[in-house]
Amino acid sequence: MKYLLLAIRHCVSRYRWSIVGSVICSLMVGVLWGANIGAVYPFAEIIFDGQSMHQWAERETVNCQEQIALLRKNIDGYDEQLVQTKDPVKRAEINRLLRRDDSAMNGWEDKLANIEKSQPWIDAYAPDSPFSTLLLIVSFLMVGTLAKGVFLSMSMMLVARATQLTTLDLKHQVFVKLLDIRLGKTNISTGDSTTRMNGDVGSIGAAIEILFGKSIREPVKMFACLAGAAYINWRLLILSLLIAPIAAFVLYKLARTIKNLSKSSIKIQARITGFFLQIMSGYYVVKAYGTEDYERKRFEAKSREAYWEHVKIQFFNSMVRVNNEVLGLGMVCLSMVAGGYLVLNQETHIFGIPLADKPMELGSILAFYAFLIGCTDPLRKLGDVFGSIQTGIAAAEMVYPLLQLENPIKDPENPVPINSVGREIKFNEVQFCYVPKTPVLKNLDLTIQQGETVAIVGPNGCGKSTLINLLMRFYEPDLGTVELGGTDIRQFLQHDLRSQIALVTQSTVLFNESILENIRYSRMDATDEEVMKAAKLAYVDQFIESHMSDGYDTLCGTDGSSLSGGQRQRISIARALLRDPDIIIMDEATSQIDLDSERLIHESLKNCIAGRTAILITHRASTLQLADRIIVMNHGQIEATGTHEELIQTSSTYCRLYVEDEPESVDQTTKKRSAA
Numbered sequence: 001m002k003y004l005l006l007a008i009r010h011c012v013s014r015y016r017w018s019i020v021g022s023v024i025c026s027l028m029v030g031v032l033w034g035a036n037i038g039a040v041y042p043f044a045e046i047i048f049d050g051q052s053m054h055q056w057a058e059r060e061t062v063n064c065q066e067q068i069a070l071l072r073k074n075i076d077g078y079d080e081q082l083v084q085t086k087d088p089v090k091r092a093e094i095n096r097l098l099r100r101d102d103s104a105m106n107g108w109e110d111k112l113a114n115i116e117k118s119q120p121w122i123d124a125y126a127p128d129s130p131f132s133t134l135l136l137i138v139s140f141l142m143v144g145t146l147a148k149g150v151f152l153s154m155s156m157m158l159v160a161r162a163t164q165l166t167t168l169d170l171k172h173q174v175f176v177k178l179l180d181i182r183l184g185k186t187n188i189s190t191g192d193s194t195t196r197m198n199g200d201v202g203s204i205g206a207a208i209e210i211l212f213g214k215s216i217r218e219p220v221k222m223f224a225c226l227a228g229a230a231y232i233n234w235r236l237l238i239l240s241l242l243i244a245p246i247a248a249f250v251l252y253k254l255a256r257t258i259k260n261l262s263k264s265s266i267k268i269q270a271r272i273t274g275f276f277l278q279i280m281s282g283y284y285v286v287k288a289y290g291t292e293d294y295e296r297k298r299f300e301a302k303s304r305e306a307y308w309e310h311v312k313i314q315f316f317n318s319m320v321r322v323n324n325e326v327l328g329l330g331m332v333c334l335s336m337v338a339g340g341y342l343v344l345n346q347e348t349h350i351f352g353i354p355l356a357d358k359p360m361e362l363g364s365i366l367a368f369y370a371f372l373i374g375c376t377d378p379l380r381k382l383g384d385v386f387g388s389i390q391t392g393i394a395a396a397e398m399v400y401p402l403l404q405l406e407n408p409i410k411d412p413e414n415p416v417p418i419n420s421v422g423r424e425i426k427f428n429e430v431q432f433c434y435v436p437k438t439p440v441l442k443n444l445d446l447t448i449q450q451g452e453t454v455a456i457v458g459p460n461g462c463g464k465s466t467l468i469n470l471l472m473r474f475y476e477p478d479l480g481t482v483e484l485g486g487t488d489i490r491q492f493l494q495h496d497l498r499s500q501i502a503l504v505t506q507s508t509v510l511f512n513e514s515i516l517e518n519i520r521y522s523r524m525d526a527t528d529e530e531v532m533k534a535a536k537l538a539y540v541d542q543f544i545e546s547h548m549s550d551g552y553d554t555l556c557g558t559d560g561s562s563l564s565g566g567q568r569q570r571i572s573i574a575r576a577l578l579r580d581p582d583i584i585i586m587d588e589a590t591s592q593i594d595l596d597s598e599r600l601i602h603e604s605l606k607n608c609i610a611g612r613t614a615i616l617i618t619h620r621a622s623t624l625q626l627a628d629r630i631i632v633m634n635h636g637q638i639e640a641t642g643t644h645e646e647l648i649q650t651s652s653t654y655c656r657l658y659v660e661d662e663p664e665s666v667d668q669t670t671k672k673r674s675a676a
């Protein structure tokens with residue numbers, strides 16, 4: 001509950017006037033609900049007897065006075081008997097009768113006082129005839145119901161405003177947090193992120209809406225009825241409520257079960273969402289391998305799990321409803337038995353326990369029952385809200401711990417200005433593993449001079465991209481340091497560090513915007529002319545002219561789906577060129593570009609990397625020509641460095657890769673080797 005309370009606190013502190021307004025409206029709804037039910041009393045007491053209110057007041061005044069006189073006479077009689085009687089048994093009996101009549105007399109006196117108090121109002125406003133009185137009561141009911149409807153609608157609107165805005169705030173916080181913390185070794189899957197963002201935040205909003213809506217309105221309605229019933233006979237009310245503690249205990253147990261089930265349902269939902277997103281993004285692989293049936297079965301299995309959780313939750317929710325209905329009906333039944341006994345026998349005690357000051361009249365007991373029946377409707381509705389609140393509690397327990405996660409990659413308190421240092425890149429005895437005890441980089445030392453272009457080659461999985469991840473500070477080394485211009489990169493603000501680097505990654509990420517906007521993404525303030533210049537350098541203009549009807553305004557599709565792999569890569573190269581960075585990193589940036597275009601792109605890359613520090617990760621031998629130096633990595637270490645010619649002589653790994661990549665160069669290699 002503590003996490004849901006955080007959301008509630010946020011809602012109350014930011015949108016307090018909406019909440020205050022809705023609470024006032026809910027109070028009015030409750031009061032009007034009780035007042036409408038209270039109209040049963042005049043109906044039963046006045047109208048059914050064919051009297052006007054004036055006649056009723058007159059009759060009741062006389063009745064009260066007679067009863068008081070009679071009881072006073074009895075009491076005087078008992079007092080005399082007490083003086084004369086010495087027998088303790090008789091005295092005890094007289095005392096009991098004395099107490100009974102005394103309490104009854106108080107009851108009649110109270111009623112008389114109430115009638116006398118209302119007499120001026122009755123004289124001034126109450127109609128003369130019974131039918132006009134009936135019309136007045138019906139009008140009161142109509143106006144009361146109408147006013148209740150207006151207050152109900154206002155309360156719902158105000159709560160909806162506060163909770164929708166709170167949901168938006170929470171979504172914003174979750175979005176910002178997810179942008180922040182998915183760096184480093186924080187393991188948050190896409191399925192989890194999506195479920196937190198949509199389902200869970202929505203469930204929290206729904207719970208708050210119910211908490212400030214129905215959970216206030218319905219109890220207020222209930223308390224208004226209980227207050228009405230207590231006014232008529234509070235002792236009988238307590239008797240009726242005897243089963244409430246048992247119902248409360250059952251409710252508490254059900255609450256815990258529903259909360260735990262909701263939590264596990266949220267986790268299953270996250271897994272389904274993750275699975276679904278994965279299948280949708282890998283749609284063509286599924287189609288190509290004809291695994292639709294296999295995926296359908298997997299989806300069904302996961303959905304079935306969710307279905308069972310949902311059925312269990314619904315079962316326990318229905319138990320809450322049953323519990324509340326049993327409570328409501330139990331209250332009414334208990335009061336019917338006890339109240340019926342009191343009215344039918346004109347008694348005030350049951351088993352010697354006083355339950356009324358004076359014998360209850362039909363009007364009072366009917367109004368009492370009406371109030372108790374009035375409690376059962378809010379009780380039933382409260383049963384429905386229970387499940388939503390428990391789901392909200394479970395959802396808050398998933399969302400708030402996420403919001404409390406710290407970004408594992410922190411900015412320094414006193415950052416070093418990035419422009420005060422050079423651009424030499426140095427990895428000092430760097431060790432790193434993604435999974436404990438599985439090192440990906442092992443005591444790696446590497447220096448890249450400012451303005452140097454290095455190519456990094458090595459077999460798959462040897463750690464080339466990981467090296468770049470550390471330089472970008474997407475991850476931090478477990479041991480050792482990464483330096484820029486002799487300063488540990490942890491001394492710079494992350495934003496400053498990354499602003500110096502243009503990264504073209506292995507998998508090209510494009511947004512469903514125009515080609516122009518996708519290129520502009522690296523420098524939001526770039527003019528259209530600058531964007532087009534970068535596009536020309538990366539030969540994007542070539543395919544735009546020949547293939548794109550909307551030119552630079554052509555949309556790239558989700559994940560760039562409306563473009564070919566090579567076109568996507570050219571756009572991301574243009575994006576990097578537009579940034580005009582000090583350091584340029586190309587991680588397999590030309591792997592999908594055809595040989596003709598690659599030659600052209602290499603020309604522009606040559607111009608682009610001139611004077612900058614450049615790291616080219618590649619499996620393609622042609623790209624190596626751009627490098628001043630080639631670094632061969634293997635098993636997370638630097639195995640050899642040198643020029644192409646040197647490495648052919650010294651590195652077996654390089655030779656293996658080189659021969660694999662460029663079969664036509666086998667001859668050259670052999671020739672060179674034999675020459676050597």
Ligand SMILES: Nc1ncnc2c1ncn2[C@@H]1O[C@H](COP(=O)(O)OP(=O)(O)OP(=O)(O)O)[C@@H](O)[C@H]1O
Binds near residue numbers: 434435440458462
């Ligand atoms: N997020 C991750 N979690 C766990 N292991 C990872 C993660 N990313 C990479 N690895 C592992 O780290 C090792 C190095 O991966 P890396 O991507 O750096 O290799 P690479 O040299 O760039 O390979 P390739 O040439 O295939 O792109 C691999 O064994 C890979 O399985």
